[in-house]
Structures are given as structure tokens and as C-alpha cells.
Amino acid sequence: MTGIRQLADYLDISIGTVSRALNGKADVNEETRRRVLEAAEKLGYVPNQSGRSLRKGSTGVVGFMMQTGPEITSQGDAFFMSVFDGVQTVLSRHKLDLVALLCSSNEDPYAYLQRTVARGFADAIILSATRRNDARFELLHRHDIPFISLGRSLTDVGQPWIDLDFEGMAEVAIKRLIKAGHKDIGIIWPHGDLNLGYLFADRCREVLAEHGLALSEDHIFRAKPSEAGGYAVAHEIASRFPRPSAIVLVNEILVTGLYKGLEDAGVKPGKDIAIIGRYSPQTQFLSPALTCFTLSLRDLGISLAEHLLSVMPAYQSNYVGQTSRVIWPMTLIEGTSG
Amino acid sequence: MTGIRQLADYLDISIGTVSRALNGKADVNEETRRRVLEAAEKLGYVPNQSGRSLRKGSTGVVGFMMQTGPEITSQGDAFFMSVFDGVQTVLSRHKLDLVALLCSSNEDPYAYLQRTVARGFADAIILSATRRNDARFELLHRHDIPFISLGRSLTDVGQPWIDLDFEGMAEVAIKRLIKAGHKDIGIIWPHGDLNLGYLFADRCREVLAEHGLALSEDHIFRAKPSEAGGYAVAHEIASRFPRPSAIVLVNEILVTGLYKGLEDAGVKPGKDIAIIGRYSPQTQFLSPALTCFTLSLRDLGISLAEHLLSVMPAYQSNYVGQTSRVIWPMTLIEGTSG
DNA sequence: ACTGCTTCCGAAAACGATTACGGTCGTATG
DNA sequence: CATACGACCGTAATCGTTTTCGGAAGCAGT
Structure with a gap:
């Protein structure tokens, strides 16, 4: 060396x-x-990285925290790979490197994050899979680590965030279904304590209420965020009485299994039950074509990086004046499923 | 702090x-x-990480190099997350941390790797997506960095590797098809210059030759490693004359699009054309059920980590005597597609 | 009292970079 | 000719650890 x-x-x-x-x-x-x-x-x-960062007090690396394990992320890694790519293109212009901080499924995410920030591993952090009340926000705030989250939380320490427009999605989807005559709409609740679940469900309720309808508790289904989870929940849906005439879901992985599960149960998607979901490379070949919401993952990554830089003291000059919170719009792809 | x-x-x-x-x-x-x-x-x-690793000369982190971008990885969604999880469980016992080194799609992988190893960022590296002749092997060898690769290469510097048994898969798949009466078997060549493409194709040729058959150049199809790539190649296959009566492929992402593409072209998978592929969570709900090869990704990760430790001077005592090269077996799931 | 062992702890030297500070030249200016 | 100044570069301190080395204290044996 x-x-x-x-x-x-x-x-x-x-x-x-x-x-x-x-x-x-x-x-x-x-x-x-x-x-x-x-x-x-x-x-x-x-x-040498160690020598340099010891002296400078900064490492030049940005960490993207994610949890490993087969059923942890609600996103596939095709999702993250595209986002990463966007983040990279921005960061590399500033000689910053992106690494994924991999928190194993048998370690507490909070403890993991604490360990890595205390070690001074990364100059800034990107958080994803934000929870309803996310203690990680406070941790990073306390340590004064610049960070941004992909997703909101009730916990707010003033950091920037970018979140997909799940509320807009709820609005458009529900209204579309109501217009098509549906009165009995169900949803699939995203797993765990992810904040987006609450945002989405609440907005669904509101929009339904505006039209004199309600979201029945019996029509809120829970599923693991995997293909198998979709298959399993399909049977629940098929056998629920009364059965909802339409389903809206925010998880793009579930839907493959959901389609198959419904078919196996004799409930034809798009015919016996309407479905509106999220786009993913996997969903594009479903038939009937899935009505779904999509977005540019790469652009999302770019925006994440830019907003993150705006809170990093050494770099912020280039990015002042950015709005610090973004509701990222999704666009509807009209299919025949709902 | x-x-x-x-x-x-x-x-x-x-x-x-x-x-x-x-x-x-x-x-x-x-x-x-x-x-x-x-x-x-x-x-x-x-x-503090910098101070400690400056003094000790080691960082306590293991890097898993991967390339970002939507169409880079040949593996499916949950693939890496599961492998990571296995790797983690072993590494954490030794107080080592795993991070994913994210090489952006517009940076040369070799240059990226050179930069990160010269900086002394990681104590050891795991490589994946190995190429036919992979210069990264020589780089790491020259710098004396312990590493292991998930995948073989013609370039061999004596490092351990673990590779899926693509040759075994070729053998079982081809023999199975021949037994079922197929004489006109085609394959889909994995993208780029990945070594596994050569291994797989060569073994297919050999097995066919043993049975007096040949792999026609016209029946070697190329496709991008994505759902869309599978859809696109399906049309090529459907319109090729003479059309193969069976297709074997090693990429598990392609197959979703392939099914749909064939159907759209009026060629029914499992009926008009036999298909044998690789299992992924996505493939489990295809109909007709895909005949495919599967493996435990988590165990694969565990093994990767153990073999890596065996070449890390500070840790190897615990893992001496391991065979350093592993052909990882896959098991056949009999479906009705081929 | 002296020597020889432990057992424990402090002092100080690394590790490899960045950077504040000061010194050495030339050259220009009065 | 003396002085000042700018351009360039070397010296050394510094970042936070780990680790070597030696010293102090206590105790046992002679």
C-alpha cells in the first residue's frame, strides 16, 4: 500500500x-x-481513508440504511438499485460515496444505527422504511448527523424528507373506484408499523367519507410484504363476507401473489374484484393489466441526494433554497384491473 | 462526541x-x-472508527460490491437481501460489519474497486457478477486484500469462490427435456460477459452431444436481464423458424416476461413450448407452474462469509480446513412447464 | 534489607493524512 | 543597500485510537 x-x-x-x-x-x-x-x-x-477522516473529521461517505432479510423491505431491490443510481450521480459530483448500511434482521435497527453513527462511519445518512414514530430520527438529530428520510414519520426533528404521495394515490384510486360504482372498497395494510400505512388508510377513509361511504374494518386486510403474503391474503379476501368489490394496495410486491391467489379462489381480478396497486417491473405483465401508480425512481434518488446535501454544512451552499419536504407525485397507469 | x-x-x-x-x-x-x-x-x-482503524490497520468492515442501476443485476428482488442476511449472521459473530459498496452505473467497476481498496475502506471484499475474465480478481490479489467471489472466472488468483451449480442445472434440465422427447432445445444466454453464461452453455452443448443432439446457434437467444427483456425475447423465440420445443434459462427475472410474451404470441408455455428456469419468489405463482431450480440464499450467504473468514488472517483460525471452492447445489422443483 | 515475581497502570510512540505556522528564497521598492 | 513582500515549501502539531514498554507497588523468599 x-x-x-x-x-x-x-x-x-x-x-x-x-x-x-x-x-x-x-x-x-x-x-x-x-x-x-x-x-x-x-x-x-x-x-488512506482512516488517516484522512481522522484528521478531517469527516469520511466522505453517505450511508443508506436498510434492513436485510427476505421479508423485511417492502420494496424489492430493483427498487433500491434504481434509487441508489440516482443518489450516486449527484453524490459523485461532490466526491462523496454511497454505501448501503446493512442492518441484519436479528439486530435492532436503532442499536445498529447508534453504533454506526457513534463510530463516525458516515457523514450523512439516508433512512428508509420510516415508522409511525421513528426513534432513529431523534437519534440522528441528537448526534447532529445530517440526514434525510425517504418517508415521513410523526416524529419530526426538522430534517428534510421525501415521501411518495400515498395520500394522492389514495384519493385518485378511491375516487376512480367510486366513479366506477364501487361501494365496498377494501385495502391491504402495509406491514408492520410503517407510517405510510396510516397516511394511506386515513386518506382512504376521508375520501370515502366525502362520498358517504366508509372503510369497513373487515375490509382492511393484513399481509406480509412478499409474493407469498399476497397469495395468502387473497384467500382471506376471497372468503370474506361480504367481500369487497375492489382492493387498493400500496405494496408492489404483493400483487403478483394476490392475482394468483384470487384466481385460484375463483375470484377473477378486474372482473369479480377491482384492483389498484403500485407499478413494478413485475406488475407490467399481469393480466388483466394492473391499474397502478408509478414514478421515476432514479429522479427520486437524485432529489434525495440534493436535499441531503442541502443540510450538509460542507456542501449546502450549492443547494440553498430547496424546499426541504417533498411529496413525490406518482402517475396513474390505467389498466383494466380497476 | x-x-x-x-x-x-x-x-x-x-x-x-x-x-x-x-x-x-x-x-x-x-x-x-x-x-x-x-x-x-x-x-x-x-x-471512533477512523482512529481505531488507523492504528489497527483494519476497519472491521467487509464490503459487498454491487453495481447500481435498474438493469444491472442478474438476480431477482429478494436475492441479495437474503444472501446479505446470511453473511451478516456470520460476520456479526466476529464483530465485523457488512456494507454494500455501490458502484454507480456510470463509473467503471474496476476503477471504483481500485479506489475503495486503496483507501483502505474494507478489510475484505465479496465480489459478485463475475465476468468471464474478471480483472478485479487480479486487482484484489495484487493489493493482498482477502476476498471471495460469488461466481467463478477464468481469471484465477487462488481465492476461494462459491458458485451456483449451473453445470449441474444444465445437465439435469437438458436430460429431463430429452427424456420428455425434446430434440430442439434452446437457451437464453445471460447478459453481458458473465462467466456463468459460458459454463451453462458449454455444459448444455456437452449433454446434448452425449445424446447425439446439438445446440443450434439459432436457438441461443439473448435478452436483457429484466422482465421487459424476457417479454422481448419471447417474441423472438416465438417467431424463430424452426422454433425450439423447449427453453432453458438461468435468469430468474426474465421468466415472468417470457411467459407473458409467449402467451401473447400464441405460444403456450408448458404446452407449445417447455420451459425450465430458476426459482424466485416471483416465479412461484406462474401457471403452468415453472419447473425450476432453487437454493437457500441465506445458507449461501453463510457459506460465503465462512469461506471469506478463512482467508482473513485475523480470523482464519476458526475456519481452517474448509474447502475453498464450492459448487453450490440447486434442487429441482418439478412444475408442469417442462 | 535485598532480590525476584506478579499485577496493574501510565507514558509515549505509532498509524496516515491535513493544515497552521514559519522559514527561505527572489524580486521589487524606497 | 536595506527592507518588505509574495511565492513556495518544510516542520510539526493534530485527529482518536491501540499497543509496547517500563515503572510502581505489593508480596514472598532468603
Whole structure:
């Protein structure tokens, strides 16, 4: 491993000058800078991360926290891979690197986050899968770590967030179904204590109430966020009496299993029961075509990164004046399922 | 941020003793150790990562390199999340953390890897999506970084690897199809320059040859590793003349689109054309049921981690004697598609 | 009282980078 | 000629740990 010392010896100058040359400081002759850059390239020198960040107090990495395990995320990794890509393109312009902080399913997320921030692992954090009351927000706030969350929470410490417009989705979906004559609309509640579940259900209730309808407790179904979960809940739905005539759901993974489960139970999607959901690469080939909501994941990632930079002291100058909270719109793809 | 200095001042002892107490060294009175541990807990002290790894020369993190972007990974949604989970459970026993190193789609993977290893970011690396000739192997070998790859390559620097048994899969699948009377078998070539494509195709050819059959070049189809790619290639297959009577493919994402594409083209999977593929959560609800190969992703992750530890000098004592190369078996799930 | 062992702890040197500070040149200015 | 100044670069302190080394204190044996 070649360090700055070797590089300095090779060039027969001091390490101070080498460092200054590499970091683009003013006090260095252009000719020397050129020589340093050249030699660094030749010897394959890259500043050691630990040394640099110990001195600078910052690491140059942004962490995206996510939980591993087969049934944890409500999103597939195709989801995150696209978001990551958007985040990266912005961060790389500032010489920042994105890494995914992987919290294993048998470790407490709060404890995990605490450990990683106390270690000083990342300069900033992106949180996802936000809960109804998310203690992680307070933790990061207390430690004064810049962060942004993909998703709102009742817990609010003033950080920026971006959240998908689940309320808008509820509104459009419910109104569409009502217009089509449905009076008995059910929903599938996203798993766990995710905040989006409450936002979505509440708005559904409101819109239904505006039309003199109600969301029956019997028509709120729970399912694990997986294909198998969708299949399982399908049978519940099929056998519930009275059976809802339409289902709206926010999880894009469930729907594949849901379709199959309903069919197996003799309830034809789009005919015996209307379905409105979220787009994913998997849903595009369902038949009947799923009526669903979609968004540009890459753009979402870009926006996440930009808003995050706006709260990072060392970078914010470039991004002042951004609105700090964004409700990310989704667009409706009209299918024949509902 | 409370450092070891504050902790030492608080306890009125030296930082050396604090460090020794925390790291479980022998030379420290049990009573003092207890006091230190207690105070550390109380003040919420966690050793600073940069300082520690600068001194120790190791970071305690293992990186799993992957490329971001919507159409990069050849694996399905839950694939990596499950593998990660397995890796984690082993690593956490050794106080190692797993992070995903996210290489953006517009950066050269080799350059990215070079940068991160030179920075000393991770103690060890797990590589995936190995190419036919993978230069990253030589890079890591040159820098003497312990690593393991999920997948073989013609490039071999003596590192351990684990690879799915694509050859076994080819053998079982082809023989099964031949037994069912198929003489015109086609395959879908995995995208890009992934080594598994060659392994798989070569073995298919061999097995066919053993039975006096050949793999026609016209029956090797190329597709992007996405649902849409599967849909697109379906039309190619349907319109090829002569059309193969069976298709074997190793990519589990493609198959959803493939089914739909074939149906839309009037070619019924399992009836007009046999299909054998790989299991994923998405494939389990296809009809006719997909004949496919499956494996325990979590166990795969566990094994990856164990074999990686066996080449990490600081940890290998626990795992000596492991075979360093593993062909990971897959089991056949008999469906009605082929 | 002296020596020889433990047992425990403090002092200080690393690790590899960044950066404040000061020193050495030339050159220009009075 | 003396002084001032700017351009450039070297020296050394610093970040927070770990770890080596040696010292102090206590105790046992002679």
C-alpha cells in the first residue's frame, strides 16, 4: 500500500506539499502540482481513508440504511438499485460515496444505527422504511448527523424528507373506484408499523367519507410484504363476507401473489374484484393489466441526494433554497384491473 | 462526541487503561474494567472508527460490491437481501460489519474497486457478477486484500469462490427435456460477459452431444436481464423458424416476461413450448407452474462469509480446513412447464 | 534489607493524512 | 543597500485510537 510518505520520498519533496498539491490548495507551484499528480497516478496512490477522516473529521461517505432479510423491505431491490443510481450521480459530483448500511434482521435497527453513527462511519445518512414514530430520527438529530428520510414519520426533528404521495394515490384510486360504482372498497395494510400505512388508510377513509361511504374494518386486510403474503391474503379476501368489490394496495410486491391467489379462489381480478396497486417491473405483465401508480425512481434518488446535501454544512451552499419536504407525485397507469 | 480522552478524564485514569479494559486485554484489574465498562455505557462512548482503524490497520468492515442501476443485476428482488442476511449472521459473530459498496452505473467497476481498496475502506471484499475474465480478481490479489467471489472466472488468483451449480442445472434440465422427447432445445444466454453464461452453455452443448443432439446457434437467444427483456425475447423465440420445443434459462427475472410474451404470441408455455428456469419468489405463482431450480440464499450467504473468514488472517483460525471452492447445489422443483 | 515475581497502570510512540505556522528564497521598492 | 513582500515549501502539531514498554507497588523468599 503506497502512502503519502512514499509518494513524497519518490518526488523528494515533503508530505505537506504533496497533500496540498493533491487537495488543490493555492500555495503550491503549478509545475510541482503537475509532478505530484503524475506520480500519484503512476504509483497508484489513493489517500488512506482512516488517516484522512481522522484528521478531517469527516469520511466522505453517505450511508443508506436498510434492513436485510427476505421479508423485511417492502420494496424489492430493483427498487433500491434504481434509487441508489440516482443518489450516486449527484453524490459523485461532490466526491462523496454511497454505501448501503446493512442492518441484519436479528439486530435492532436503532442499536445498529447508534453504533454506526457513534463510530463516525458516515457523514450523512439516508433512512428508509420510516415508522409511525421513528426513534432513529431523534437519534440522528441528537448526534447532529445530517440526514434525510425517504418517508415521513410523526416524529419530526426538522430534517428534510421525501415521501411518495400515498395520500394522492389514495384519493385518485378511491375516487376512480367510486366513479366506477364501487361501494365496498377494501385495502391491504402495509406491514408492520410503517407510517405510510396510516397516511394511506386515513386518506382512504376521508375520501370515502366525502362520498358517504366508509372503510369497513373487515375490509382492511393484513399481509406480509412478499409474493407469498399476497397469495395468502387473497384467500382471506376471497372468503370474506361480504367481500369487497375492489382492493387498493400500496405494496408492489404483493400483487403478483394476490392475482394468483384470487384466481385460484375463483375470484377473477378486474372482473369479480377491482384492483389498484403500485407499478413494478413485475406488475407490467399481469393480466388483466394492473391499474397502478408509478414514478421515476432514479429522479427520486437524485432529489434525495440534493436535499441531503442541502443540510450538509460542507456542501449546502450549492443547494440553498430547496424546499426541504417533498411529496413525490406518482402517475396513474390505467389498466383494466380497476 | 465523547472520545476515549473524556472517558479517561471522567474515571481519572489513563486512556491506555481505558482502551485495554474495553478491548478485553489481560493486564487490567477486574474492578477497574467494570468501572470502565459502566462509564462507557453511561457516557455512550463508542470508539471512533477512523482512529481505531488507523492504528489497527483494519476497519472491521467487509464490503459487498454491487453495481447500481435498474438493469444491472442478474438476480431477482429478494436475492441479495437474503444472501446479505446470511453473511451478516456470520460476520456479526466476529464483530465485523457488512456494507454494500455501490458502484454507480456510470463509473467503471474496476476503477471504483481500485479506489475503495486503496483507501483502505474494507478489510475484505465479496465480489459478485463475475465476468468471464474478471480483472478485479487480479486487482484484489495484487493489493493482498482477502476476498471471495460469488461466481467463478477464468481469471484465477487462488481465492476461494462459491458458485451456483449451473453445470449441474444444465445437465439435469437438458436430460429431463430429452427424456420428455425434446430434440430442439434452446437457451437464453445471460447478459453481458458473465462467466456463468459460458459454463451453462458449454455444459448444455456437452449433454446434448452425449445424446447425439446439438445446440443450434439459432436457438441461443439473448435478452436483457429484466422482465421487459424476457417479454422481448419471447417474441423472438416465438417467431424463430424452426422454433425450439423447449427453453432453458438461468435468469430468474426474465421468466415472468417470457411467459407473458409467449402467451401473447400464441405460444403456450408448458404446452407449445417447455420451459425450465430458476426459482424466485416471483416465479412461484406462474401457471403452468415453472419447473425450476432453487437454493437457500441465506445458507449461501453463510457459506460465503465462512469461506471469506478463512482467508482473513485475523480470523482464519476458526475456519481452517474448509474447502475453498464450492459448487453450490440447486434442487429441482418439478412444475408442469417442462 | 535485598532480590525476584506478579499485577496493574501510565507514558509515549505509532498509524496516515491535513493544515497552521514559519522559514527561505527572489524580486521589487524606497 | 536595506527592507518588505509574495511565492513556495518544510516542520510539526493534530485527529482518536491501540499497543509496547517500563515503572510502581505489593508480596514472598532468603
